[in-house]
Every structure is written in C-alpha cells, then in structure tokens.
Amino acid sequence: MPRITDEQRDARRTQILDAARACVAEYGLEAVSVEMIIARSGLSTGTVYRYFKGKGEIIAAAVISGTAGLIRALQPVLTQDPPPGLPAFMQQVLRRTESYSKRGDIDLRHVALHGWSHSQSDPELKAAVETMYQGARQQLAQVCKKWQATGQLDSDVDPDAVAQLLLTIALGFSAQHALAGGAGIDAHIKALSALTSGLPHPGPTST
Amino acid sequence: MPRITDEQRDARRTQILDAARACVAEYGLEAVSVEMIIARSGLSTGTVYRYFKGKGEIIAAAVISGTAGLIRALQPVLTQDPPPGLPAFMQQVLRRTESYSKRGDIDLRHVALHGWSHSQSDPELKAAVETMYQGARQQLAQVCKKWQATGQLDSDVDPDAVAQLLLTIALGFSAQHALAGGAGIDAHIKALSALTSGLPHPGPTST
Amino acid sequence: MPRITDEQRDARRTQILDAARACVAEYGLEAVSVEMIIARSGLSTGTVYRYFKGKGEIIAAAVISGTAGLIRALQPVLTQDPPPGLPAFMQQVLRRTESYSKRGDIDLRHVALHGWSHSQSDPELKAAVETMYQGARQQLAQVCKKWQATGQLDSDVDPDAVAQLLLTIALGFSAQHALAGGAGIDAHIKALSALTSGLPHPGPTST
Amino acid sequence: MPRITDEQRDARRTQILDAARACVAEYGLEAVSVEMIIARSGLSTGTVYRYFKGKGEIIAAAVISGTAGLIRALQPVLTQDPPPGLPAFMQQVLRRTESYSKRGDIDLRHVALHGWSHSQSDPELKAAVETMYQGARQQLAQVCKKWQATGQLDSDVDPDAVAQLLLTIALGFSAQHALAGGAGIDAHIKALSALTSGLPHPGPTST
DNA sequence: AATGAATGAGACTTCATTCAT
DNA sequence: AATGAATGAAGTCTCATTCAT
Numbered sequence: 001m002p003r004i005t006d007e008q009r010d011a012r013r014t015q016i017l018d019a020a021r022a023c024v025a026e027y028g029l030e031a032v033s034v035e036m037i038i039a040r041s042g043l044s045t046g047t048v049y050r051y052f053k054g055k056g057e058i059i060a061a062a063v064i065s066g067t068a069g070l071i072r073a074l075q076p077v078l079t080q081d082p083p084p085g086l087p088a089f090m091q092q093v094l095r096r097t098e099s100y101s102k103r104g105d106i107d108l109r110h111v112a113l114h115g116w117s118h119s120q121s122d123p124e125l126k127a128a129v130e131t132m133y134q135g136a137r138q139q140l141a142q143v144c145k146k147w148q149a150t151g152q153l154d155s156d157v158d159p160d161a162v163a164q165l166l167l168t169i170a171l172g173f174s175a176q177h178a179l180a181g182g183a184g185i186d187a188h189i190k191a192l193s194a195l196t197s198g199l200p201h202p203g204p205t206s207t
Numbered sequence: 208m209p210r211i212t213d214e215q216r217d218a219r220r221t222q223i224l225d226a227a228r229a230c231v232a233e234y235g236l237e238a239v240s241v242e243m244i245i246a247r248s249g250l251s252t253g254t255v256y257r258y259f260k261g262k263g264e265i266i267a268a269a270v271i272s273g274t275a276g277l278i279r280a281l282q283p284v285l286t287q288d289p290p291p292g293l294p295a296f297m298q299q300v301l302r303r304t305e306s307y308s309k310r311g312d313i314d315l316r317h318v319a320l321h322g323w324s325h326s327q328s329d330p331e332l333k334a335a336v337e338t339m340y341q342g343a344r345q346q347l348a349q350v351c352k353k354w355q356a357t358g359q360l361d362s363d364v365d366p367d368a369v370a371q372l373l374l375t376i377a378l379g380f381s382a383q384h385a386l387a388g389g390a391g392i393d394a395h396i397k398a399l400s401a402l403t404s405g406l407p408h409p410g411p412t413s414t
Numbered sequence: 415m416p417r418i419t420d421e422q423r424d425a426r427r428t429q430i431l432d433a434a435r436a437c438v439a440e441y442g443l444e445a446v447s448v449e450m451i452i453a454r455s456g457l458s459t460g461t462v463y464r465y466f467k468g469k470g471e472i473i474a475a476a477v478i479s480g481t482a483g484l485i486r487a488l489q490p491v492l493t494q495d496p497p498p499g500l501p502a503f504m505q506q507v508l509r510r511t512e513s514y515s516k517r518g519d520i521d522l523r524h525v526a527l528h529g530w531s532h533s534q535s536d537p538e539l540k541a542a543v544e545t546m547y548q549g550a551r552q553q554l555a556q557v558c559k560k561w562q563a564t565g566q567l568d569s570d571v572d573p574d575a576v577a578q579l580l581l582t583i584a585l586g587f588s589a590q591h592a593l594a595g596g597a598g599i600d601a602h603i604k605a606l607s608a609l610t611s612g613l614p615h616p617g618p619t620s621t
Numbered sequence: 622m623p624r625i626t627d628e629q630r631d632a633r634r635t636q637i638l639d640a641a642r643a644c645v646a647e648y649g650l651e652a653v654s655v656e657m658i659i660a661r662s663g664l665s666t667g668t669v670y671r672y673f674k675g676k677g678e679i680i681a682a683a684v685i686s687g688t689a690g691l692i693r694a695l696q697p698v699l700t701q702d703p704p705p706g707l708p709a710f711m712q713q714v715l716r717r718t719e720s721y722s723k724r725g726d727i728d729l730r731h732v733a734l735h736g737w738s739h740s741q742s743d744p745e746l747k748a749a750v751e752t753m754y755q756g757a758r759q760q761l762a763q764v765c766k767k768w769q770a771t772g773q774l775d776s777d778v779d780p781d782a783v784a785q786l787l788l789t790i791a792l793g794f795s796a797q798h799a800l801a802g803g804a805g806i807d808a809h810i811k812a813l814s815a816l817t818s819g820l821p822h823p824g825p826t827s828t
Numbered sequence: 829a830a831t832g833a834a835t836g837a838g839a840c841t842t843c844a845t846t847c848a849t
Numbered sequence: 850a851a852t853g854a855a856t857g858a859a860g861t862c863t864c865a866t867t868c869a870t
Contacts, residue, residue, distance in 0.1 A: 003832060003870070028328020030237050034861060044835045049862065086402070110327055116386055117324030120317055121235020133387035157401035161394035165376070165402075167387065168395065172379020179323055180340035180374065187368035188375065194364035195293070195372075196402045211850080241844055251852050252845085262844060418829080442742020444651050448865055458831050459866085469865060500816070524741055530800055531738030534731055535649020547801035571815035575808035579790070579816075581801065582809065586793020593737055594754035594788065601782035602789065608778035609707070609786075610816045624849070624853060655840060665856045670841070 013051055013061070016041045020062040025106035029114040034058070060125040063115035066108055067132050073100040078139040083146055086153075087193040093170055094185045101174075109174035133167065140166045220258055220268070223248045227269040232313035236321040241265070267332040270322035273315055274339050280307040285346040290353055293360075294400040300377055301392045308381075316381035340374065347373045427465055427475070430455045434476040439520035443528040448472070474539040477529035480522055481546050487514040492553040497560055500567075501607040507584055508599045515588075523588035547581065554580045634672055634682070637662045641683040646727035650735040655679070681746040684736035687729055688753050694721040699760040704767055707774075708814040714791055715806045722795075730795035754788065761787045 019041035023032045034055050038048050052058045077092045084092070101108035119125045137160075144159035144166075153162065169188070176183040226248035230239045241262045245255050259265045284299045291299070308315035326336045344367075351366035351373075360369065376395070383390040433455035437446045448469045452462050466472045491506045498506070515522035533539045551574075558573035558580075567576065583602070590597040640662035644653045655676050659669050673679045698713045705713070722729035740746045758781075765780035765787075774783065790809070797804040 029324055031328060033859080035859090045837090045862080046835050046864080047833075050833070055861070113320070113327055114324045116382060117236055117321045120320055120385060121238060130387055133383070134389070137387060154401050154404065157397060158394065161391075161398040162401065164383065164390055164394050165398040168376055168379035168383050168390065169372070170379070171382040171386070172375035172377070175323060175378040175382055176340070176371065176375050178327060179378070180337055180344060182341070183371055183375065184368075187365065187371050190364060191368040191372040194361045194369065197361065240842080242842095252854090253847085253852050254850080256845070257850075443738055445742060447863080449863095459833090460831050460868085461829080463866070464829075527734070527741055528738045530796060531650055531735045534734055534799060535652060544801055547797070548803070551801060568815050568818065571811060572808065575805075575812040576815065578797065578804055578808050579812040582793035582797050582804065583786070583789055584793070585796040585800070586789035586791070589737060589792040589796055590754070590785065590789050592741060593792070594751055594758060596755070597785055597789065598782075601779065601785050604778060605782040605786040608775050608783065611775065654838085656838090666841080666858090667843080667856050668854075671854070676840070 009051075012043070012047075014065075016043065016048055016051055016058065017062045017065055020058050021066060021108065021111050022106055024059075024062070024114050025108075025111045029059075029118055032059075056122065059118055060122055060128075063119060063125060064128050064132075066111065066115060067129060070097060070100050070108070071132060071136050073097075074136070078136070078143065081146065082150060083143045086147070086196055087189050089143065090166065090169060090192055091185065091189045093166075094173055094188065097170065097174070098185065107177075110178045112174055113178050137163050137167050216258070219250070219254075221272075223250065223255055223258060223265060224269045224272055227265050228273060228315070228318055229313060231266075231269070231321050232315075232318045236266075236325055239266075263329065266325055267329055267335075270326060270332060271335050271339075273318070273322060274336060277304060277307050277315070278339060278343050280304075281343070285343070285350065288353065289357060290350045293354070293403055294396050296350065297373065297376060297399055298392065298396045300373075301380055301395065304377065304381070305392065314384075317385045319381055320385050344370050344374050423465070426457070426461075428479075430457065430462055430465060430472060431476045431479055434472050435480060435522070435525055436520060438473075438476070438528050439522075439525045443473075443532055446473075470536065473532055474536055474542075477533060477539060478542050478546075480525070480529060481543060484511060484514050484522070485546055485550050487511075488550070492550070492557065495560065496564060497557045500561070500610055501603050503557065504580065504583060504606055505599065505603045507580075508587055508602065511584065511588070512599065524592045526588055527592050551577050551581050630672075633664070633668070635686075637664065637669055637672060637679060638683045638686055641679050642687060642729065642732050643727055645680075645683070645735050646729075646732045650680075650739055653680075677743065680739055681743055681749075684740060684746060685749050685753075687732065687736060688750060691718060691721050691729070692753060692757050694718075695757070699757070699764065702767065703771060704764045707768070707817055708810050710764065711787065711790060711813055712806065712810045714787075715794055715809065718791065718795070719806065728798075731799045733795055734799050758784050758788050 016037065020032070020037045023036045023040055027036065034045075034048070037058060038045055041048060048058075052061065074093060074096055077089070077096050083089050097109065101112075115129075119129045140163035141159045144153060144162045147153035148155045148157075148159060153159075169192075173183060173185075173188060223244065227239070227244045230243045230247055234243065241252075241255070244265060245252055248255065255265075259268065281300060281303055284296070284303050290296050304316065308319075322336075326332045347370035348366045351360060351369045354360035355362045355364075355366060360366075376399075380390060380392075380395060430451065434446070434451045437450045437454055441450065448459075448462070451472060452459055455462065462472075466475065488507060488510055491503070491510050497503050511523065515526075529543075533543045554577035555573045558567060558576045561567035562569045562571075562573060567573075583606075587597060587599075587602060637658065641653070641658045644657045644661055648657065655666075655669070658679060659666055662669060669679075673682065695714060695717055698710070698717050704710050718730065722733075736750075740750045761784035762780045765774060765783045768774035769776045769778075769780060774780075790813075794804060794806075794809060
C-alpha cells in the first residue's frame, strides 16, 4: 500500500532525469556529478537514491527515456500512410527531431552524443539502445516498402538497405550539427531532392 | 639542447595517445583514468606528465590526432581528380574510414563517439574538431563542384548543401554502426545508388 | 489508557530484538543496519522507532536481554543445593549454555562475541553487562563455598578466585568455540576431571 | 625498482595498523572510520589506500598482526623445555599476554574482543584467526605431552583436551577482564593451584 | 498508532597531480 | 630526464532518523 501514487513516482523520476540531461548538456558527461543532478532536481540525496540505484542507472535511464521519447515523438511521421516522398519524409523526421530536442537552452541532439558515448561502455544500456534504433529502422523499412508499392522507389532495392541509409542520415545530422556546426535541415533536404530527382515517380502523386 | 630527439618525443606522445584510445575503447570515456593510460603506455607517471599537462590534454590530443589522422587518410579519396560518381565516392570514403579505424581489437569509429561526446564539453577541443570537420566539408564541396562541372550533379544545387549531406552520411554511418549494429557499407552504397539512379550522369559503382 | 496491552508491547520488543540478533548473527555487528532489522522483524520503520529510541538502544537491549536470558536459563544449575562436583557442575553450565544458545541456524555463543565487542564502547551497556556477569560470578562463589563446606574444595582457597576461574572457563569456551572451532564440552570436562582428580572429595561426573 | 625499501613499507603498515588498533580501542569497532585511522596514523588518505585496499583489509590486518604478535610473544613460554607445572605455566601465559597487551593507554586484550567479533563476519579473516589459534592449541598440546612424559599429568587424559581447556582459560581471562572487570592473574593461578593440588607429581621436581 | 517517504550528515574510496629522489 | 610515492579534494553512496499523512 504505497503512500505515493504511481503518477507521483513517475513525476519524481522524470524530474531527476530532466535534471540529469540538463546537467549533461551543461557540463558534459564526465564532469557531471550526482551531486549536481541532485542539486538541479531540487530533491535530497537520499530521495534520488531511492528512485535510482546509482549514477549509472540515472544516466542509463536518461538515455533510454530520451531515445524512447524521440522515437515516440516521431511515430506520427513514421507511421503515416501513405508517406510523403523521400525528401519530404526526411524533412519531417529532421524537423520533428529538432522540435522534440530543443528545450529551452538545451538541445537534446547534442546531449544525445553523450548518450551515444555512454552507451558504448554500458552493455545493458547498449542493448536497450540498439533495440530501440533497430525498431526505428524497421519502421523506416516499412516506409520504404510503401514507396516501393507505389512505385516511388525502385522495387529491386532492399528496403532494409534504404532504411539503414535513412537512419544514418537522421543520426548523422545530429552529429554534424553538434560537431561541425552549420548543418541545416533545409540544405540537407535540398541536397536530398537533387540527388533523388531522377527517382521513378518522385513525390506522392502516384495512384 | 634537448636530451631526446624530436622523433623520440613524437614516438612517446603517440605511444601515450594510442594507449589512451585503447583504454577509452575498452572502458569508456568516463571510466578511463590517467593511471590506466599510464599503465597501458608502459611509461611512468612522471614521464607521461612531462609530455602532457594533464588528463584533459591527453584526451584532447587523442581526439584531435585521431580525427586528423582519419582526414589525412582520406586525402587520396577526397582529392582525386576526377572523382568517381557519388555512390562510388562514398563507398571509398566509408571503406577508407573502416580500414583506418580497425586496429586489432578496437574500432576507432566506436571510439570516435567518445571523442564527439568529450569535445562537446571542452571548448578548445570543440573548436579544433569543428575546424577539422569544416575543412573536410569544404573538400567535399570541391568534389561536388567537380561533379557539377562534369554534369554528374545538377548545377542548380548548392554544392555546400550536398557536402553537408555527405558528411552527415559519413558521420552517421559510424554512429549507426556503433549504436544499432548491422550497418553495412555495401547496403548503404546500394541504397545510395538506387536513390541517385536518375542523376544526369551517374558514375560507375565498383563492387 | 494505552491502546495496546503490555503483552503486545513486550511481544513487539522481543520480535525486534530477535530480528536484531538474527541479523547480527548473519551479517556481523558492523554490517547490520536498522533497515535490515526492520525488514526481518516484519514491522515498519515508524513502529520500530516507537519501541526503541534508535539503533544503539536496540543493540544494547538485544545484548542485555540475551545475557540476562542466558543467566536466567542457568539459574537451576547455579542454585542447586547441594551442587555436584566441579567437573559435573561445569558440564551442566556448558551444556545449558549450549542448549540455550542454539536457535535454528544461529548460535548465540557466537553472537555473544559481537555483544562483548559492542559493550566495550557503550559505557551504559558495559556497566549493565558487568553487573550481570558479576552477579553470576557471585553465584559461582556461593557454589564454591558449598564445596568448601562439604570438603570438596580446599577451605584455604578464596572462593571468589575459583569463581573467577569458572567464569573464565564459561566465557572462554564460547570464545574458543567461535574462534578456533573444535572446542568440545566433553573434552573440556574430561580435562577438568583429570586436573581435579586429586581434590579432597571429587564429585560424581555424569556423562 | 622500488624507491622505498621493504623496511620503510613495513614501518608504514605497522604505523597504520597501530593507529587502527588505537582507534578501535578508543571508539569501538563500529564507530571507527577510516578517516579516524588516517588522522591518527599521520598519513594522508591516498597513502593509506596505497598500503591497504580498504577498511576491511586494514581491520583484518590489524587483527591478524595483533594475534600473530601475541602468539609470537608467547613462544618462549610455549616452547620452554621442560615446562613448569601447570599453574606456573598458565601464570606465565597470562602474564606474558598482559605485558604484550598493555601499550600505553590501550589494552590489546580488550581490543581483541573487537577482533573476535569482526572475524566472525569476515570468512577470510576467520580462517586466518582459526589457523593461528589452532596452531597455539597444538603447542599447548605439546606442553601437555611433556607433562605426561614427566608424570605431572595423568597419561590417560587426552593432551588435546587439556590443551583446549588451557586455550579456553587464556581466551576467557581476557574476556572476563574486559567484560566483568576484577579478573586477576594471581586469583586465577591460586584457583588453578588449588584445583590441581592433587595431581600425580605437582611441580617440575620429577626426573 | 502505524506507515514509509524523505532527509542529509558523513562514510568510504578514487584519482589527477605533484615533487623529492 | 625519469621515477613512483605521496597527496587531498571531490566523488559516490549509505543509513539512522524524522515526520506528514
């Protein structure tokens, strides 16, 4: 018979994970201390440790919930039927990612790089992240199949291969944005449009 | 009059940076301690601190030399004239990156994610990395211009925009490889070929 | 007008102290936390703190009630009149101690060492324990006097001195049992019989 | 090629262990913090952790070296040939233990109780302590055999049993001294003399 | 009376860096 | 130039206790 409701519990966890992401955004993964996260969360040490077993669990949960949140936010784009043509589709993906990621001063696309790094050395987290990205890749493959069904994409090409390329672009955009600066969604879409201009039936105008 | 020659000095630095990269690959960015790096380098504490001011400098130098090394290794690909068509070109980029990155048990493409993360929170390093990637992007833009000059790419499109997309793919491939697994160079190239099949004069794609 | 009866209160206290002794037996004095004791007692934090002021009080009460319980259990042996001869008497003491101490998986003779340790650093507890052992020593001295009265013990010897030796043996047996293993009651009694074989009127030693 | 000699290393370890024993004597096993030990040792945190892996190792080493030191100090008594009669022998044991234990303000016989307690919950330490006490018990058995050889002890009795009793007395004396107070070596020896007055050939007067 | 979530002081430990040899 | 012992600030986490419900 818990004295606090599940909603309260979830709110607390979210409060802590938001604080963690904000701290990682501000100080970087290595420099973040549990103390910082605690201070920013507004809770006490003991309370934070009641909700998470330790620093590793906090970071892992922050990465997982951030990734899951992004994928959830992309569902309307990934599942629309019929999907728009490839450039328009990727434009929606990148824009939705951007709007999901910008939160006040922090951009989760930059925080994501820290999460990518951390997940390389936490096998459990790595597996969870892998599963989530593979799920998204399968959804992208579904989109490719729809394009093939409507003749917008060559039927000979492996939809999984195109899905890989699309995921690469989604991930790579965030990376370039964080690392080289000056990466623009519009520039990417224009480039994509130019490259794919010769596709069998560009645009969603087919029957 | 220095007691040791410049070659010796450089060899020592390389020895330390290789040890650092190996440790980061094995333990992850956060878990790496100077002690570990020292142990793996085979040098003594004092000696390592004679070559680098501290941990930050070691990590930054490892990231910079790794990135610079990759870009240097890519020069033959980036500067060939005339360049092959887009899919073949990107195939060369990804393959060269792969062959540069695989070193025994470690894959620098995975280590790179740690470097990306770290550079987010070290302004000096971030600036250095930014400069290097922007340089590479400019080289990619030069390639695009050559494609435009030979009619392989629509002259209306901004070569810088296509260069952005190509860099996005190069970075995103490593990210997907590390994060989702199952990313294959061949699949990417086939997908790229399919998408660009309608380009004015698609270049030859070797297997 | 209390809401719960005295019996209920005592039952609760006993429940807590038994849990405390079990935890100390399993984890050792230092590793025991109030949380563990609470979990094993089946009560809630708040309830335990209603019955005891804090950890110190729980441990002290556990030591005191354990020691008092043992001395109480030894009363039939210590007060019998006439007492058997020395070896038989000590045999009864060690056996009664053993039967009192063995409780399922735990042996209070081993837990006792933790109590001895703890009482060294809690002056109030130390005083209480001292008083209890001195009381037992006086009872032993009474037994010695009875032996002297019946000629079973040299009248010249100080009965308090013999009582000290007997208490030393009782305590030392538990210590050796816990520390060196292989300490047997029978072996001790045979050794005692052999040493005291020349006493004026050796008492009967039952097996 | 160590920069410090083995003697320096041993001296450091002894310095730390002495500090640990002093702290345990003053504050009790549970209340001792590594910080206290460090402060009393006069070393720095890092140095102490260079010599011992953690608190557990410090305490275990303190117990082991204390026990080993006592047994070493008792060697002249345990190995003398021929040994004196039983009361005189035990007098030497208790006196030597006392003189070994009294160090300024602290009495290792009281600290020993903490060690006994701690060793109950550290299996490795428990095994080490067991081995040491069993070794001492074997030496006591040798003494008993010499007594039997010279007719000072009934040949029918098991020398190991008498050795157990003697160890019990040695341990129990320290326990009573710490727990009940007022335990005197002289009283014990007089009691032992009285009890053993009827032994076949008391005293070392036999051929 | 009972509950258990919250608190925060303080415990243990690591590790980047210095400096005497 | 090289070594590695020493340092101590700072990090992670536990746990005895309180108190609103």
